[in-house]
Amino acid sequence: MFDLTGKNALITGASGGIGGEIAKALHAAGATVGLSGTRVEPLEALAAELGERAHVLPCNLSEKDSVEALPKAAAEAMGSVDILVNNAGITRDNLFMRMSDDEWDSVLNVNLTSTMRLCKGVLRPMMKARWGRIINISSIVGATGNPGQGNYAASKAGVVGMSKSLAYEVASRGITVNCVAPGFIATAMTDKLTDDQKEKINVQIPAARMGSPEEIAAAVLYLASPEAGYTTGATVHVNGGMAML
Amino acid sequence: MSDIADRVKKIVVEHLDVEEDKVTETASFIDDLGADSLDTVELVMAFEEEFGIEIPDDAAETIQTFGDAVKFITEAS
Numbered sequence: 001m002f003d004l005t006g007k008n009a010l011i012t013g014a015s016g017g018i019g020g021e022i023a024k025a026l027h028a029a030g031a032t033v034g035l036s037g038t039r040v041e042p043l044e045a046l047a048a049e050l051g052e053r054a055h056v057l058p059c060n061l062s063e064k065d066s067v068e069a070l071p072k073a074a075a076e077a078m079g080s081v082d083i084l085v086n087n088a089g090i091t092r093d094n095l096f097m098r099m100s101d102d103e104w105d106s107v108l109n110v111n112l113t114s115t116m117r118l119c120k121g122v123l124r125p126m127m128k129a130r131w132g133r134i135i136n137i138s139s140i141v142g143a144t145g146n147p148g149q150g151n152y153a154a155s156k157a158g159v160v161g162m163s164k165s166l167a168y169e170v171a172s173r174g175i176t177v178n179c180v181a182p183g184f185i186a187t188a189m190t191d192k193l194t195d196d197q198k199e200k201i202n203v204q205i206p207a208a209r210m211g212s213p214e215e216i217a218a219a220v221l222y223l224a225s226p227e228a229g230y231t232t233g234a235t236v237h238v239n240g241g242m243a244m245l
Numbered sequence: 246m247s248d249i250a251d252r253v254k255k256i257v258v259e260h261l262d263v264e265e266d267k268v269t270e271t272a273s274f275i276d277d278l279g280a281d282s283l284d285t286v287e288l289v290m291a292f293e294e295e296f297g298i299e300i301p302d303d304a305a306e307t308i309q310t311f312g313d314a315v316k317f318i319t320e321a322s
Contacts, residue, residue, distance in 0.1 A: 127287060169283060 002225035005030035008078035013088030015042035017187030021213035022085055025221045034074040061088050061114040071121030081122045083133040083224045086115040093148045104151045111155035119166060132175035133224045136163050140183040140239050160235055167233035176232035178223045183239025186210040207240030250315045256291045257311060270312040296322050
């Protein structure tokens with residue numbers, strides 16, 4: 001349905017479950033993809049699976065220099081960055097009263113600050129091209145909060161506020177900035193949960209199941225498409241009805 | 246008028262879609278030529294490209310008028 005032929009997309013966290021599916025969906029729609037992540041091996045494997053139009057762009061998002069070099073490396077490899085998907089994120093959960101400065105700083109740094117830097121890094125050519133798509137992956141907990149995730153929730157809510165502000169600034173230049181906020185998604189991380197734990201989660205979800213990475217990728221694909229040109233500053237909640245926002 | 250001023254004027258006229266005679270020495274991009282703040286960022290980007298120079302953010306903020314731009318670029322290039 002959506003055609004991204006000729007578009008170049010940079011996806012962070014492409015070695016993870018959701019990021020990998022996002023890369024596959026954009027690639028299947030015809031885009032050239034830049035796969036970024038810290039672990040090179042899964043990125044190489046994904047690139048090999050995708051075949052043509054896939055580039056591996058390793059980056060450690062906790063290092064400022066590495067983050068600032070990524071948009072340039074992506075533009076060199078692909079020719080431009082027309083679509084940026086800030087998907088990478090980390091968690092360092094702890095009760096608020098026990099949370100260390102380091103736990104707070106590292107999560108905010110990777111999830112929010114590196115997202116800001118990457119947005120900044122791709123804006124200039126997007127402004128010139130009068131076309132761009134930025135999709136930032138937030139989280140349901142950015143809107144609802146979650147015990148033990150004060151740092152993560154703050155970073156994900158921060159991403160939404162930042163995206164809306166940027167969306168205002170660049171809307172007249174044909175650049176859209178949107179968020180996708182996943183609920184519980186079945187990935188390698190949730191596979192570790194016991195059946196009992198999964199059951200407890202599922203009863204809180206009207207759809208009575210976890211979502212799939214493909215269902216997040218589908219929302220990203222829409223927001224990346226030319227058809228989504230009038231959608232900006234939005235947050236698409238993909239959570240099986242767990243929080244209807 | 247210097248070559249630099251001509252080239253700067255051409256960029257301003259094209260980018261802001263204004264009459265050439267409106268672009269005077271003291272014409273403010275925002276107050277007189279209808280630019281918004283993002284237009285001024287784009288103008289600076291265009292100047293950087295045209296003249297192969299780098300205009301740091303704090304310097305860019307001081308470029309408010311056509312005359313400011315010509316002066317800065319003349320000194321920088």
